[in-house]
Amino acid sequence: MITKLLSETCAKVQAKRERRKEARPGELLAAALELFVEKGYAATRSEEVARRAGVSKGTLFLYFASKEELFKAVVRENLAGRFAEWNAEFDTFPGSTPEMLRYALMMWWQRVGNTPAAGITKLMMSEASNFPELAAFYQQEVIEPGHELVRRILQRGVDRGEFRPVDMEHAIYVVLAPMIFLMSWKHSFGACASPSAILDPEKYLELQVQTLLYGLCPTGAAANPLVNGK
Structure with a gap:
């Protein structure tokens, strides 16, 4: 026993x-x-x-x-390793491209932006010049696949007639800019902001989507000073 x-x-x-x-x-x-x-x-x-x-x-x-290999593993676990999943969602998304764009930004916030993983981007922005090998790794594993995913979304919209043709290489950054801002804000001023300066990330992203899709000017070329060349 x-x-x-x-x-x-x-x-x-x-x-x-x-x-x-x-x-x-x-x-x-x-x-x-x-x-x-x-x-x-x-x-x-x-x-x-x-x-x-x-x-x-x-x-x-x-x-x-090494510490370098540990950092690379952290990046793959939290960011780089998720692009296969995100591209699969792109392939099966049933809605319009404007709906897809909104979904992409909101899901990014829930899955990355509002998690500790968002701090990796701010870290790389701060320290890339001091660690060029890690910067090259991050460029290859995160930035390039991220750009390609945004490019696919925009190109889908153009191909379906839902978006007008644009300079795709620069339009990518227009989509990414609010995401980069939120990650930087969350891990800098956002961590110690006064109540009067609190930013609601989801409301901010919703407005960014609306601005991306419709701009700030009233509907119609006549009301758009850039269209009229003024």
């Missing part, structure tokens, strides 16, 4: 250890994301990440060979 109890206890302990081992990469990535966003890439130390995840520094390096 005692032998059986000991055997069952050992089995439970072993199973718990195995589950803990399987969870470690995710725990390390979560801790690293928090620290990178809080402190920046340069100021974050590997031992701090390990301590926050509740493991030794040696354990961290069993999974990630």
Whole structure:
């Protein structure tokens, strides 16, 4: 009886250890994301990440060979690895392209902008010049696929006659600008803004969508000074 109890206890302990081992990469990535966003890439130390995840520094390096590889894994886990999912949604979206554009911005806020992952973009904007290799990685893994996804949305609208033809390479930035602003705001002034200066991100994005689709001028070319060349 005692032998059986000991055997069952050992089995439970072993199973718990195995589950803990399987969870470690995710725990390390979560801790690293928090620290990178809080402190920046340069100021974050590997031992701090390990301590926050509740493991030794040696354990961290069993999974990630360096701080650089850890950062790349954080980017892939939270941003780069999600483009396949987002492109699949694009392929099956049933609505109009204006509806798709609105959906894209609102879902981006829920899934990225309103999460700690938004801090990665601000971090890269701050530290890219000091870490050119990481900047090149981020360009390839996040910026280029992001541009391509926005380009696909805009081109869909043009092809279906829902959007007028535009300079596509610059129009991409018109769509991305409010997203970049919100990420920068959230992790700078937004973190300490007074109640009178609080920005409602969803209302802001809704207005941005309306402005992208309809502009600020009244409907009709006669009311648009740019159309009339004035």
